[in-house]
Amino acid sequence: MILDWLLPVLISVALLLAVAGMLKRISLWRAGQPEKVSFFSGLMAMPRRYLVDLHHVVERDKYMSKTHVATAGGFVLSMVLILAVHLFGVENRWLSYALLSALVLMFVGALFVFKRRLNPPSRLSKGPWMRLPKSLLMFAVSFFIATLPAAGILPENFGGWLLAAVLAAGIVWGMGELLFGMGWGGPMKHAFAGSLHLAFHRRPERFGGGRSTGLKPVDLTAAKLGVEKPTDFKWNQLLGFDACVQCGKCEAMCPAFAAGQPLNPKKLIQDMVVGLAGGSDAKFAGSPYPGIEVGKAEGGPNKTITEGLVSPDTLWSCTTCRACVEECPMMIEHVDAIVDMRRFLTLEKGNTPNKGAEVLDNLIATDNPNGFNPGSRMNWAADQNLRVMKDVKEADVLFWVSDGAFDMRSQRILRSFVKVLKAANVDFAVLGDEERDSGDVARRLGDDATFQSLAKRNIAAMSQYKFKRIVTTDPHAFHCLKNEYADLYPEGQKPDYEVLHHTTFINELVKAGALSLEEFKGGTVTYHDPCYLGRYNGEYDSPRELLNELGIEIAEMERSGFRSRCCGGGGGAPITDIPGERRIADMRMAEIKETGAELVAVGCQQCTAMLEGVVEPRAEVKDIAELVADALIEGDAPVSKKNGKQAKPNADKRVAEEIL
Amino acid sequence: MQPDKQNANLRIAALVSVGKHPGSGRARRAEQDARAVEMGLAMAPQGLEVLHAGDPHAEALRAYAGMGLKKIRILQQGENADAVPALSQYLGESKPDIVLTGVRAESGESSGMMAYLLGEKLGMPVVTRIAEIVSIDNGQANLLQALPRGQRRALRVPLPFVASVDMAAAAPRQSAFGPASRAEMEAKKADVEVRDEVQASWSEAPARKRPKRLKVVKAKTAADRFKAATAKSSGDGGKVLRDKPASEMAQAVFDLLLEEGVIR
Amino acid sequence: MSDEIIRRDPRAEWIARNRLHPLHDAMQQAGAAETRGPSGLIRRNPHAVGFIGPNGIKRIDRMNGNGPAVGGRRSAGAAKEVELPLHKVENPDYYVVVVPDMVGGRLSGHDRDVIGQAHKLIREGEGAGAVLAVVFGEHREEAFDKAGVDRLLNITGEAFEGYTPELRVAALEQVEKEYAPKYWLLPDSVAAGFELGCRLAARIGERPATQAWQVSSEEAICRGAGGTTDITRKTPRLMLLAEECAEPIDETRHEVLPVELEASVSVQAVIQDCGQVAVDPNAIPLGEAEFILSAGNGVTDWNQFHQAAEALGATEGASRVAVDDGNMPRFRQVGATGTWVTARVYVAVGISGAVQHLQGIGQCDKVIAINTDVGCDMVKRAALSCIADSGEVMAELIRLANAYRQEVVENAA
Incomplete structure (x- = not known):
C-alpha cells in the first residue's frame, strides 16, 4: 500500500521543513537585543503558564475556551500519536484507537472553529485565518481515515490508490498548515511562538496570579535610547509579537480605536511582525488603523519603524490604559512596545507632538507639568494646617499630594481627603515643596530621563523621613511609587513602605470604625474604575466596598472592573491630543448615562477632569474622597459613637447588635 | 523657511546663554536664545555655529545641543568675566554673516546690551527683535521685526549683521535627551578675559515685589478724596444686561470695545 | 432788612x-x-x-x-481749571535729557514717569537742572508743559519719520556733544526706548542701568535676570527706566522752551524700513493677541462667528468643547490646557467658564460675556454680560462694526 511508505515520508518532510522554518524564525528573533531570561525554569514553567494562566484569560470567553481545548488538545495528542503510529510504526491497536479518538476530539473542536468563522465578528482577522478551520478539519479527517486500517477497522487495502491519493492530498494540506505553517509564518505560528513566548516572557511575574505593570527603565548611557528599528526591541519582545493570534480582543477593548484615533493594537502588533520579518502589511486581513489604509506600510528589521511602517500618530494615540494587555490571551505587552517606540521619538528625535515638548520642558524646569512655581505647591493647603515632613520628620502616613495641588478642581478632592484623614485622627504629613511630579506623564511620553531624574529626587526626599505608608489620591502617582520607583533606588536600598490608594486607605479606616458616615442621599450612582488603579494595580474592590459602606448600590457599567474603559486621560493622551472621530471621555460618559446614574464616583483626578470635560447635561462627577467627606458625621468622635449616642443607620444596627 | 542652495554658504553664529526659569529659578535653555538657534538651524543647518562664553560645564547648554547640534563652541572664562570682549574677538576672527542673539538674557544683568555692543565693536548693523529672516538676496537680508501685539515691520539690511531674536520668532524645536548628552562641548580658553569690575560693586537680591501704583487723587478736601475713592468701586463690578433687545446689548458691548480702543 | x-x-x-x-x-x-x-x-x-x-x-x-x-x-468753582504755578529754569547749570517714546505722537504714561524721574534727580542734586526732552518727527502732544518739559528739542525732517534708529542715535550723539547732559533717561519699553537707549549706550560707551525702577542720585535699583532679581548699583549716567519708576509731574507747569541742535545730523543708514506689514488678526498668536473673540459650546452658527471676528478685527479663540467638537482648530483653545492669553479685551461667546478656562484668561483686563445662562461662572467673571442668544447679539455687533467702519471711511473722505 502506498500510504505505508508515503505517510512516514510526508510526516518526516513536513517535520523537517517545520523545524527549518522554526530555526529561521528563531534567527529573526535573535536579531533583537539581548535580554536575560531564566531559560530552563522558563521552559519548565511553560506548561503550567499555558494550562493555568493563559487558560484563565481565554476562559473569559467560554465558547472559545472549550473550542480551543478540544482543537489544540486534540491536535497535540494526535500529533504525538501520529508520530508513534505512522512515523515509527508502533503497531498497537490501542494506540491507534487513542489516535482516532484524539482526532475525533480535534475534529469536533475544529467544527466549532468553523462555525465561529461562518459569520465572524469584525475584530477577527480574515485571510489565512479563514482557511484554518478547513485545514484543521482536513487534517483530522485525513488522518482519521488513514489510521482506520491501522486500528483494524478497515482492511489494509481499502479504497485502493484513489483513496490513497486523496488522503495523501488531504494530509499534505493538513500538515502544510499545521506543521509547515507553524514554522513559516502561517496562522499556526502562534502555537510555536506562543509557547516559547510564555516560556521566555519578559514579565514572568504575571504568571501564577501575579501582576507586573511597571515600565522597565531605560539605560540612559546607551548609544541609542528607545526603539527605532524592530531589532532594537528585546529578542523576547519580538518573540511576543509573533505569538499574536489576531483574535482582536485588544481591538475590541482599545478606547483609542473606538474613538476613531489611528490606533489598533492588533494591527500594531502585526506591523511589528511585518517589521521583524520584512515586507509590507498588504496581507493583513483585519481592521485597519482608523483613517489609515492597509497595504501602504513597509518595514524591515533594520528600517526605522516610524518611517513607513507605523505612523507616530498611532503610537501617540495610546492612553496606556492596558485594556489590550489585560485582554490579550497570548499575554502580549502592547504598552511596553508603544512606550519603547515613544522613547525613541522623544529622547532621540525630540518629536513629542503638540503640547508634549512644553510639558516635558516644564517638568524639567519646575517639576510639574504646567510650569507653576515649585514653591507654590503648598498654596492649596494654606488653610489646612498640614504637617510637613520637614518639620515633623516622622509620621505614620505620608500623604502624597501629587500635581493636583496646582489644579483648582483637584484641590477639592485633596481637601476632602484631608478632611477624612483628620476626622479619623490619622497621623499623617506631607512632603510639601519637597514633593515633585511622580514622573508618570514624562515616562508615558517616553522621556525616561526626566522620569528617572524626578523619581530619584523624590526618593531622596522620602529617604530623609520615617513613615510606614504612602497614601495618594492620584492613581498615576500611586502606580509609579508602588511599581516603578523600586528600580531607581540607589544600589542596596529598597523602598520600606507600603503604597496605598486613598480608596483602599479610607476603606480600611471605615472597616476599623474610625469614621462615622451617614447614608448617601442621592440618586443612582455608578463607579468608574481608573486604569492605573484597576488594571495596573488590581484594586477593584476597595472603592466598591467603600461605596457600599456609604449605602450606595452601584449601578455597574457594562465595561467595569478589569474591563473598565479608559477616560482618555492616561499616557499623556490629552497632551499629545491625536485627533479622532469621537472623544474617549464622551464615549465613557455615554456608558455612564446608560446605567441611568446621576452621579459617577471616581478615584482619580485625571478621570475627574476628563469626565467633567464632557458637555452638560451629564452625570455629576465626584471623587470617592469627596463623597466620604460629604458623608462624615462631624463632631461625633467614633469612640462616643460606640457609646451608643447616634450614628448612621448601618452602623447603628451594628452598634445595637454589639450592645445586645 | 527651507534651507535652500542660496543659503548653503551662509554662516550664522547663534550666541546662547544659560537661561533661568522665572518660576523655579532653575537653569534652562533661554527661550529667546533657543529661538535664535532654531532660526539658525532653519536657515543654514550646515553653517550654524552655536557659541557660548562662560562655563563649559553648565548643564543648561546641553538643552541647546538637544536641538540636534553636533557641538557647541564654548569660550571658557570665569564667572565674573565680561562676555563681550571674548565674543567680539572670536566673531571678529570667524566673521559670520549673521550673528543671532536673544533680546535679553534670563540671568545676570539682562540689560539686553549684548547685540548692540557686539554690533558697535564689530562694526556691523544691529537689528532688534526680529521674528523671521524672510529671505536673503544680493547680500541683503529681508527681515520681519516683531512689534507689540503681533504686529510686524519689514526691514532690509545688508550682510553681515547682528540681530536679536524676539519671542515672536518660530518656537524652538524640542530638545532631545539623547543628542544632548552626546553633543561635543568644544571648550577653549577665551583669548581675552576681562573681569567685569563694574558689576563687582553691585549687590544683588531676589526681586522685591513692587507696589502697584495707587490712583493718586490730588484732592484738596476730604470730601473730594472721599468721592474719588468711592466713585470707582461703585462703578466697577460686573454689569449684567438682560431682557433687553439684542441691539441695545450689542451697542453696550460695542461701546465698551470702542472705549478700550480695540476697534481699529 | x-x-x-x-x-x-x-x-x-x-x-x-x-x-x-x-x-x-x-x-x-x-x-x-x-x-x-x-x-x-x-x-x-x-x-x-x-x-x-x-x-x-x-x-x-x-x-x-x-x-x-x-x-x-x-x-461751579471746582470745574474751573486751576492754573498751576510755572516752574522756570532761567540758566540751567546742567541738563537731564529724556527721550520719550511718543507712541502715537503723544507722551505715554511711561514717558511721563521718566520725566518725573528726571525732575526727581534734579531735586536731589545741586544746582538748577533743566529737563530737555528730545522728540523726533512730528508730534501731537499739547501738554509738554504739564508733563514737566523745560526744554524741548524737536528734531524734525522727513529723514526722521518711520523706523530710523541709526539716524536717531546719531542725533542723540550730537546732543551728547552739545549739551553734555548729566543724565540720559529713556523709558525701557518695547516701543522704542529700550532699543534707542541700548544703541546710544553702546555708541557713547556708557554702561546703562536697565529696568531701573527705583532711582535716586546715589543708587539705582534695577531688575535683573529677566525680572527675578534686584540689582542695586551706583546711579550711572544713562538709564533705561521701568514703568512707574517715579511719580509724574502734576503740580507745576514748565516752560517748554524750544532748543535747536547746532550741527545738522546726517548718517548713511543701512537698515531700510520697508514699512509695517499688514497682519491678519487671526495670524497673531493667541497668547499675544490684544482682542480675542472666543467661542464656546453656545455658538451654533460658526460662519456668523467668523464673520463677527472679522468685522470686529478680533483674534479668534475657543473653549475646549468647541475645539473638541471640531468647530475650531486646537491651537485656538484658550485655557489652562490650551493657551494662556493676555488679551486686554476678551469676549466670551457662549462660554460658561470652566475653571480651566477662567484660569487661562486670568490676565485679561476686560472680559465681556455673551451667554444665555445668567448663573454661569463666566458672567460672574465678566465686566459686562449680555444675557441673550449669542447669534442675535453677534448679528448686531457685525452690523455695528460695519456701520462704524462705514462712518470712519466717510469721515476720512
Whole structure:
C-alpha cells in the first residue's frame, strides 16, 4: 500500500521543513537585543503558564475556551500519536484507537472553529485565518481515515490508490498548515511562538496570579535610547509579537480605536511582525488603523519603524490604559512596545507632538507639568494646617499630594481627603515643596530621563523621613511609587513602605470604625474604575466596598472592573491630543448615562477632569474622597459613637447588635 | 523657511546663554536664545555655529545641543568675566554673516546690551527683535521685526549683521535627551578675559515685589478724596444686561470695545 | 432788612404737614431740612438732612453747606481749571535729557514717569537742572508743559519719520556733544526706548542701568535676570527706566522752551524700513493677541462667528468643547490646557467658564460675556454680560462694526 511508505515520508518532510522554518524564525528573533531570561525554569514553567494562566484569560470567553481545548488538545495528542503510529510504526491497536479518538476530539473542536468563522465578528482577522478551520478539519479527517486500517477497522487495502491519493492530498494540506505553517509564518505560528513566548516572557511575574505593570527603565548611557528599528526591541519582545493570534480582543477593548484615533493594537502588533520579518502589511486581513489604509506600510528589521511602517500618530494615540494587555490571551505587552517606540521619538528625535515638548520642558524646569512655581505647591493647603515632613520628620502616613495641588478642581478632592484623614485622627504629613511630579506623564511620553531624574529626587526626599505608608489620591502617582520607583533606588536600598490608594486607605479606616458616615442621599450612582488603579494595580474592590459602606448600590457599567474603559486621560493622551472621530471621555460618559446614574464616583483626578470635560447635561462627577467627606458625621468622635449616642443607620444596627 | 542652495554658504553664529526659569529659578535653555538657534538651524543647518562664553560645564547648554547640534563652541572664562570682549574677538576672527542673539538674557544683568555692543565693536548693523529672516538676496537680508501685539515691520539690511531674536520668532524645536548628552562641548580658553569690575560693586537680591501704583487723587478736601475713592468701586463690578433687545446689548458691548480702543 | 420779616405761607405749611399731598415731596426737597414751623420757629426735619452718598449710605454734611462743593450744588468753582504755578529754569547749570517714546505722537504714561524721574534727580542734586526732552518727527502732544518739559528739542525732517534708529542715535550723539547732559533717561519699553537707549549706550560707551525702577542720585535699583532679581548699583549716567519708576509731574507747569541742535545730523543708514506689514488678526498668536473673540459650546452658527471676528478685527479663540467638537482648530483653545492669553479685551461667546478656562484668561483686563445662562461662572467673571442668544447679539455687533467702519471711511473722505 502506498500510504505505508508515503505517510512516514510526508510526516518526516513536513517535520523537517517545520523545524527549518522554526530555526529561521528563531534567527529573526535573535536579531533583537539581548535580554536575560531564566531559560530552563522558563521552559519548565511553560506548561503550567499555558494550562493555568493563559487558560484563565481565554476562559473569559467560554465558547472559545472549550473550542480551543478540544482543537489544540486534540491536535497535540494526535500529533504525538501520529508520530508513534505512522512515523515509527508502533503497531498497537490501542494506540491507534487513542489516535482516532484524539482526532475525533480535534475534529469536533475544529467544527466549532468553523462555525465561529461562518459569520465572524469584525475584530477577527480574515485571510489565512479563514482557511484554518478547513485545514484543521482536513487534517483530522485525513488522518482519521488513514489510521482506520491501522486500528483494524478497515482492511489494509481499502479504497485502493484513489483513496490513497486523496488522503495523501488531504494530509499534505493538513500538515502544510499545521506543521509547515507553524514554522513559516502561517496562522499556526502562534502555537510555536506562543509557547516559547510564555516560556521566555519578559514579565514572568504575571504568571501564577501575579501582576507586573511597571515600565522597565531605560539605560540612559546607551548609544541609542528607545526603539527605532524592530531589532532594537528585546529578542523576547519580538518573540511576543509573533505569538499574536489576531483574535482582536485588544481591538475590541482599545478606547483609542473606538474613538476613531489611528490606533489598533492588533494591527500594531502585526506591523511589528511585518517589521521583524520584512515586507509590507498588504496581507493583513483585519481592521485597519482608523483613517489609515492597509497595504501602504513597509518595514524591515533594520528600517526605522516610524518611517513607513507605523505612523507616530498611532503610537501617540495610546492612553496606556492596558485594556489590550489585560485582554490579550497570548499575554502580549502592547504598552511596553508603544512606550519603547515613544522613547525613541522623544529622547532621540525630540518629536513629542503638540503640547508634549512644553510639558516635558516644564517638568524639567519646575517639576510639574504646567510650569507653576515649585514653591507654590503648598498654596492649596494654606488653610489646612498640614504637617510637613520637614518639620515633623516622622509620621505614620505620608500623604502624597501629587500635581493636583496646582489644579483648582483637584484641590477639592485633596481637601476632602484631608478632611477624612483628620476626622479619623490619622497621623499623617506631607512632603510639601519637597514633593515633585511622580514622573508618570514624562515616562508615558517616553522621556525616561526626566522620569528617572524626578523619581530619584523624590526618593531622596522620602529617604530623609520615617513613615510606614504612602497614601495618594492620584492613581498615576500611586502606580509609579508602588511599581516603578523600586528600580531607581540607589544600589542596596529598597523602598520600606507600603503604597496605598486613598480608596483602599479610607476603606480600611471605615472597616476599623474610625469614621462615622451617614447614608448617601442621592440618586443612582455608578463607579468608574481608573486604569492605573484597576488594571495596573488590581484594586477593584476597595472603592466598591467603600461605596457600599456609604449605602450606595452601584449601578455597574457594562465595561467595569478589569474591563473598565479608559477616560482618555492616561499616557499623556490629552497632551499629545491625536485627533479622532469621537472623544474617549464622551464615549465613557455615554456608558455612564446608560446605567441611568446621576452621579459617577471616581478615584482619580485625571478621570475627574476628563469626565467633567464632557458637555452638560451629564452625570455629576465626584471623587470617592469627596463623597466620604460629604458623608462624615462631624463632631461625633467614633469612640462616643460606640457609646451608643447616634450614628448612621448601618452602623447603628451594628452598634445595637454589639450592645445586645 | 527651507534651507535652500542660496543659503548653503551662509554662516550664522547663534550666541546662547544659560537661561533661568522665572518660576523655579532653575537653569534652562533661554527661550529667546533657543529661538535664535532654531532660526539658525532653519536657515543654514550646515553653517550654524552655536557659541557660548562662560562655563563649559553648565548643564543648561546641553538643552541647546538637544536641538540636534553636533557641538557647541564654548569660550571658557570665569564667572565674573565680561562676555563681550571674548565674543567680539572670536566673531571678529570667524566673521559670520549673521550673528543671532536673544533680546535679553534670563540671568545676570539682562540689560539686553549684548547685540548692540557686539554690533558697535564689530562694526556691523544691529537689528532688534526680529521674528523671521524672510529671505536673503544680493547680500541683503529681508527681515520681519516683531512689534507689540503681533504686529510686524519689514526691514532690509545688508550682510553681515547682528540681530536679536524676539519671542515672536518660530518656537524652538524640542530638545532631545539623547543628542544632548552626546553633543561635543568644544571648550577653549577665551583669548581675552576681562573681569567685569563694574558689576563687582553691585549687590544683588531676589526681586522685591513692587507696589502697584495707587490712583493718586490730588484732592484738596476730604470730601473730594472721599468721592474719588468711592466713585470707582461703585462703578466697577460686573454689569449684567438682560431682557433687553439684542441691539441695545450689542451697542453696550460695542461701546465698551470702542472705549478700550480695540476697534481699529 | 425786609427779608428778616417772617412771613408764613399757610399753604406750604399745610403741604409740609400732609405727607400724602402730591406736592409734599417736591416741597420738602426744595425746602431741604429746615422749615418754618407755624409758630415761626425753625423746624428741622431729621429725615431730610443729608444726602445719599455714592455707596447708597446716607451722609450728613456737618459743615452745613459751608464746605467745598459736594454733589452738584456748588460745582461751579471746582470745574474751573486751576492754573498751576510755572516752574522756570532761567540758566540751567546742567541738563537731564529724556527721550520719550511718543507712541502715537503723544507722551505715554511711561514717558511721563521718566520725566518725573528726571525732575526727581534734579531735586536731589545741586544746582538748577533743566529737563530737555528730545522728540523726533512730528508730534501731537499739547501738554509738554504739564508733563514737566523745560526744554524741548524737536528734531524734525522727513529723514526722521518711520523706523530710523541709526539716524536717531546719531542725533542723540550730537546732543551728547552739545549739551553734555548729566543724565540720559529713556523709558525701557518695547516701543522704542529700550532699543534707542541700548544703541546710544553702546555708541557713547556708557554702561546703562536697565529696568531701573527705583532711582535716586546715589543708587539705582534695577531688575535683573529677566525680572527675578534686584540689582542695586551706583546711579550711572544713562538709564533705561521701568514703568512707574517715579511719580509724574502734576503740580507745576514748565516752560517748554524750544532748543535747536547746532550741527545738522546726517548718517548713511543701512537698515531700510520697508514699512509695517499688514497682519491678519487671526495670524497673531493667541497668547499675544490684544482682542480675542472666543467661542464656546453656545455658538451654533460658526460662519456668523467668523464673520463677527472679522468685522470686529478680533483674534479668534475657543473653549475646549468647541475645539473638541471640531468647530475650531486646537491651537485656538484658550485655557489652562490650551493657551494662556493676555488679551486686554476678551469676549466670551457662549462660554460658561470652566475653571480651566477662567484660569487661562486670568490676565485679561476686560472680559465681556455673551451667554444665555445668567448663573454661569463666566458672567460672574465678566465686566459686562449680555444675557441673550449669542447669534442675535453677534448679528448686531457685525452690523455695528460695519456701520462704524462705514462712518470712519466717510469721515476720512
